[in-house]
Amino acid sequence: MRRRVLWGLFASAFSVALAPVLVASGTSPRASGAVGNGPGPAGDGERFDETYRGRRIAGVRYDAGRPGEDGRSAWHVTVDGRPLHLMRRADGSWMSMVDHYQSYATPLAAARAAVDELGPDARLVTPGEGDSRMEDSRTANGNGHAEGEHRRGVHA
């Protein structure tokens, strides 16, 4: 339930993130309203929201304390409003699909590293955006399979 609520909150932040006036301000805008209601400094452990190299990066921890989990957190992170899929390493560090052969101590560090790799123009692909996604789980030899079917932001 908490997860659903936070996702809802995030959707609000999402629309704010797209507001050009905020992006153009060049400061480190923090989403006012739902998510911005008294957040701590960027990377405080619950959320972050900053402009890094001209990109708006925002993250919300969304599953802390979810029943049945091992207590490890998961984050929903966006770059310019587009989801950045983050994954965990066994040592607790974070990696993204953009920067996949090294990992970082925090989601914020992983998000900044992703921006470094994106360069000036590339945008993350948003799942479900037109045909910009991995449509199915076909593999190189045509077999279907059960493992590893992560539907990620992949354009195809």
Added chain:
Amino acid sequence: MVYTRKDVSTLTRSERRRLVNALLELKRRGEYDEFVRMHIEYYTPDGEGGLRAAHMAPSFLPWHRKFLLDLENALRRVDESVTLPYWDWTRNRTRTAVPWTDDLLGGTGRRSDRQVMSGPFAHRNGKWTIRVGVTDTKFLTRELGRPRDPIALPVAKDLEGALNDPVYDAAPWHSGSTKGFRNKIEGWGPGRGPASWRTHNRVHRWVGGHMMGGASVNDPVFWMHHAFVDLLWLRWQRRHRGARYLPAKPLARGDAQRGRVVARNQKMPPWDVTPAQLEDQSHIYRYA
């Protein structure tokens, strides 16, 4: 008929042309992008749940061996003279060395957006549009050597520690394994930053651009890099006669990695093949 995989720096002009043409033809047919898709799908890190077959796991080596064989078979259906060459990055170490020539893979990306501007895989030459990726970039990107903060390719000495390890892999069977050939070659070092990027991982970092991400297969150097990693596995086997893939059997009940890594005689998804069946491929190909 056993075929030979050659050092890419030894290919003749004709061999280079035929290799490039076969890659472009697979791309044209859409077959190439299926390999890109598959690599993205199977990149499950070890902090996530579920079975890991391709990375941060013992089957890193046999998974990529099979992946390379599938691509090579596809290339050979286009042109049966083609085999996958390997890039020995301990020898061809500069940004202008093979395979970064205009008759093979083209050069590094331009500074502004890292777009590869030369060679057959440059987007502007019309035959290599990125269709499966994690960004909307349509052109192949590279940043050889990362000029903004230079790093170096691994040297032969860096490989010795891995090749000298007599054990294939060891608990905890993931990116934190400090013993065993597999992780020493895959290259997950302790800590953060450049010192922690080793061997295989460091080469992905050195090439940069697409090679940094889950969609690294978009850069054809992926295959030449992994063919060299595959050759290193063979060299390790020769150095330690009788040493086998580990774990030999499924991990015991209670082991945190039980069900998350592939044992020697378990099938490795998505294929109907086990690591044991891939350990010796001398009846299919050899390395020159």
